[in-house]
Amino acid sequence: MSGIEINRRDFLKVMGWSGAGVALAACDMPSTVTLEEGKEEVTAYILPEEYVIPGIGVYYASTCQQCSAGCGIHGRVREGRVLKFEGNPDAKINYGKLCQMGQGGVQAHYNPDRITKPLVRKGGALVEASWDEALGLIKQHVGPESALSGDKFAWVTGTVSGHQAVLLQAHLEAMGSGNHFVHEVINNAVGQAVNSDMLGETQPTYRFDEARVIVSFGADFLGTWMSPVHFATQYAKFREAPRGILVQIEPKMTLTGANADLWLAVRPGTEGVLALGLANTLLVKHKRDASVLPAEVQEMIARYDLDTVQRITGVTGDRIVKVAGWLDSQSPSLVLAGGTAEGQEHGYETAAAVMLLNIILGNVGRTIVSSGDLPYAQMGPKSGNNQALLNFAETVEKGGLEAVFFYNTNPVYTAPSFLKLTDKLNSVPFKVAFAQFPDETAMRADVVLPIHSPYEDWGTHVAAYNGTQIGVQQPLMEPLNPTTHGFGDLLLEMLKLRKAETYGGFADYYAYLKQAISALPVELAQPARLHDAQWQQALQTGLIPVQRSARAISAKALAVNLPDYTQNGQYPYHLVPSPRLGLWDGRHANIPWLQEAPDQISKVVWDSWAEMHPATAQKLGVTQGDVVTITSDQGAVEAKVYIYKGIHPDAIAVPLGQGHEKEFSRYAKDRGVNPLKVLSPVRDAKTGELALYGTRVQIAKAGRHEKLVKMGGSEIQVGRKLVATVTADVFRRTEGGQDVA
């Protein structure tokens, strides 16, 4: 930065700290590392190499990038190789814990199918090229001489936050473009829209540990909802004496459903009706105070008496009465909506109906509390959704896009076929993929830039949920391949093409981050002065504490308008494309551990399958392992049937993650199907988000039978005491909490 005149406000903006003033906890000097004594300590990677002692594992702190939850990790490094990830005990997202996808991070890093050389398209095919050639092409197409600017340029990314988001935004501004499409298949966009409208806050904090009853409509908080490891740590407290009650309501059993005290199968898309039925029972039977609701909302709830709700949802009245009884007697409670409840044409209305329960039960302010505001809005997460994918496809179709940059997203794989994205992308003349793997999107780009794995790279991250610390991402080892580059470095290069006067002074992303973090907590009278202690502390702990400013949360009851259930004669079943804690949205299909790790529910490995209720199987005349064809108005997929009673008879569930093209990975090649391809163009009416669970299908026998490869022989215990179960009454008698009502 030396020699560049820049005022303080601009400096803060460049560094990502602009916002509501300084709000950082004081930091002490890090304690001395004592590796010579043979102790395993967390250290900063920039310490000299003489600290590396053969045979001694050293732990470096970083941030997990296997999903966007932002868990803190410690990477164990020996002789210059990272061997294993552990959770960072100081991270307030995961408290030292880590899920299987996090564990699999090392296999993403060492993956044998990584791209190691830049690729450029020549005569229709991607061929290896030098960095000079690849970057030369980029300069030619999007550099200052190209005259490309404005909305002819777009970024398509997964969720981004921290300084990468700051630089990405700066690049968009430098290009004069407002086109940033942030796409995540597994998201909470509809719920966040409801939070925003009814609570005045996009993402409040849930106090699972305080709740005595949790009723979740499709929110798979232990598996795939926002921050599963964090929620699991909270869940453990919830299950301690006196032990809260968990009710899960959904058409297909999720991991959370598998741990519920009561799992209720609901007809897909009628979750909102059930929520209003519970509200009705609470107001009528339990005489809950209705004055918290406006008259129109009261009138609306009054229409959902027990008979109506039973008829529409398929859930029997005694179950509804039981759940309402728990909600009434155990306080505070927490009612959640997510996943299958939200991904409907009326997903917003459903989530809003669920939120009404929280208002009636007085949970807002008790188990649903404000997260406060991140003081550095610039660094806040840009959380992805599927609407961005739809918008991107529309933008491409409209024409005029001349250059698109892709990072950390694979829309060619995730886009439903009705979008015809693969074909449409041909009309974009210049596509660049910043990619670690030869995924479907990278293979259709014109230039592929091989980037470092997240565990060789620098970055900062702010989690969308529980973002009370900035997660520092630092290399856990030297880059495996000398020919890959850091994403931040490349982003900076792109910025230098357009704004050399501001960014030219930074040698690389490391230099930028170091200056940004060093400059962070103090009054910035001398911007160029480095505060080395701050930087050291950030590297050693992997975390920068932030004080989110306080904020009040208040509830506003809105009337909702839910449709009656309608049958579809031609397509009588509901398709549930179910996300998995494992392969996630398909991005982890190249990790052999995760392919071999059995699905938590069906225990199937290395494949796709279709979950079906025995009543449906009887009707169709299929048995386990029979192949069925599942056809929507957009196409068909085939899968072997797994039959069990954890799914509604009107639903058929096909997991996400498989069905990749062969270039992606040797581990994903020829494995299963991608149910996202057959989704119908159904959107949430209010927000425009794709209704992930709004597709109707027909099912037919394919006439084949194949072995369903899964773990374990017996599905039941056949009288052996393998897993014994006691009632919560016994638990409370022996382990405490029996005095609590």
Next chain:
Amino acid sequence: MSLKNILENWSHYRRGIEQGGHHKYEHMWGMALDLNKCIGCNACSVACYAENNLAVVGHDRFAKNQVMHWLRIERYWDEPDLDKVSDSTSQYQEHGASFLPMMCQQCNAATCEPVCPVAATYHTPDGLNAQVYNRCIGSRYCSNNCPYRLRYFNWFSFYESSWPAPLHLQLNPDLTVRDKGVMEKCTFCVQRIRVAKDKAKMENRKVVDGEFQTSCQQSCPTTAIVFGDMLDPESKVSTLWRTHQVELGKTKQAKQNRELRGYRVFEALNTEPKVMYMERVREV
């Protein structure tokens, strides 16, 4: 164990588990696993793959039960008749699933040990059921005798296919990659035990409860796994066994309070497992 030793100490070697067995233990590593907290997420299992160099076998070999997962999560359904509906059974699995993480139970009276023709599996002074890979000849008698089916046989030289470069760089140098013809199983992360014991010895002190964790325990998002030395009466694991009135050296537990949740799987077989499970809980 020389013949002279056996003859001179015959009565000592004849002591059954109710008399404390014939071993002289320095430590007795044991575990307590709370099924009220376990959510069946698989984090422990994959953490075990990462720590212990477990081979990935692939779809076709998995189908032949040649999988090498030392720690697997079994899942059972409450409702029988999975593939049909009838009036006598419920239409849904209304109480979710039953998850059971199963790793070597490190039995003190292990049925796998006496059948090994070459003493490749034996009991260590740490109370561990050890497997000496370079002594194993692959008779598979131990696997045949394990009532828990927790021993895994290397039918192939998995190093040829499971870690294509550069995946092999992830392998943990603290333990081996096993070759074809060798039996393997959960070791309670013996390499971590080794490091902790050496460190304690260098500092001239005892191993402190909680100073190291097994890989599965460290990963577990709900802290369902507790591990430690059962000879240390103050350790968390000892406390839990005591609280739940499950005792080593008993062929039948005489619980004062029958409602306490602690139990051992297949306890009636008298293999004296050192993993205590605490029963799953449901509201109704």
